[in-house]
Amino acid sequence: MAESEIDDWYPLCAVDALADGALERFQANEIALVAARVGNEYRAFPPFCPHMSEPLHESGICAGGVLTCSKHLWQWNLLTGAQQGPAEKPLLMYDTAVREGQVWVRIEKELAYEYQVEDEEDDFEW
Amino acid sequence: MSTKSKTRKTTSSGSESKLQTFSASTQNLLMNVTFLNKQGRVTVECREGETLLQAGLRQGVPLPYACGAGVCSTCVARAKPGTVNNNWLQAPGAQNLNTVKGECLLCQCVPVADCEILVPGKAALTGDSGESPQHQSGQLGNLVEVAPGVATFELELDQPISFLAGQYLLLRLPAMEGYRPYSMTSFSIHSQKPTFVIKCVPVGSFSEVLFNGSFKTVRVDVFGPMGKAIFDPTEGRDLACMVGGSGIAGIMSVLRQARDIGYFSDHNVTMVFGVRNPEDFFFLNELKEIQESAPANIDIHLAVSELSDSNKMPVALGGLPVWSGFVHEVAERVMGQDLLGRLGFLGGPPAMLTGALRLLLGAGVPVDDIRYDKFG
Known part of the structure; x- marks a missing residue:
């Protein structure tokens, strides 16, 4: 695969540029994201916490395959994005792959969270 | 109305006499504030000048909060624009609010009229918080x-x-x-x-x-009182305390209660108290006194992070061992793999808290076992 867009796949970094347990912020196709490594698995997700939009490359802590945002201790399984503990929303994930020593990320469109307080099903309108 | 409705009785006999900080002219001005979410709604009285959070907590509504002082953003909610005034526009926790959508901090806003407040989250607002600040x-x-x-x-x-x-x-x-x-x-x-x-x-x-x-x-x-980073002796757990500078405050209270009730005869605590330079330490006599109350089960270490001349590093201060390094580094040195199973009590500036959190989470300590106030 060349160093350019092929079916929405973009190169992120060399596999050994990301330490196990580290969180790094990247730009791919002009979209900001955060990448993490769990053993030999790589994951990429939007750069802000789905709770209150803390920048995860600063507030996030990776330990034992779990991502914790230190702001309010929301947690996710880093391999699946599933929420755990006090978290109320899953972590959105981009597809990733490792090819020829490079970590690649697939970006069909930018993933983002809805942050406004839920009100759709309430009788609370103005 | 599709959601369950409940109005909390707020005769406030007993609490009215304690309201001495609001002027007499405002004590009689009450507004009805209705907190609601998908789980239900509850209406309480709010005194003029009183924040939404204070009104709710005072009357037992389990509103989300972690500081009450405009820092942590935990109490973000929505109010109809124009129905509340924001006391502190520059509050650190209010900088990312979508004010067009009416987002506000419960701890910084006061109502100007009867109003409805949409509170996020899954907590049932009709439950009892168990707190009565x-x-x-x-x-x-x-x-x-x-x-x-x-x-x-x-x-x-x-x-x-x-x-x-x-x-x-x-x-x-x-x-x-x-x-x-x-x-x-x-x-x-x-x-x-x-x-x-x-x-x-x-x-x-x-x-x-x-x-x-x-x-x-x-x-x-x-x-007050407020705060959920509390010590409950009935939990019967060993403790790991990591504190920096004035962040030691709440942990001193924990240690004093634990000592007074003999908690350390059955349970142990390892504590690291860090400052930048040796002259920045305080409470050393008090810490030594606590340590001597149960020396086999109370292990207190001091950490110095910024001493430029290592020759001036004391071996001990006030009878407590001194180490070079950040709090979490010293904690890792003295507690090693002995963190799992302990309750973690933390206090200090954000960088110190992050280091301590990383250590505890890395050791497998669940977040429910980690207690600290989110002031920073």
């Missing part, structure tokens, strides 16, 4: 500088309070835009003179009044 006032006193730029002080309250070790009070001076949280360093079941520790900061109006001596003539608005 109240308003009152007090007089600052007995300021003692215990280290460069750090002082202890007393607050003589008009009414005694009951609080749990690790809790804090919100304090506000007349000129301040909002309340600031201060953890009690003392512990007693009914306390009328709790003690605190404060770090002097250059632009802090509270520390300015304290350190320039004008506190002797100033009354302080008080709201």
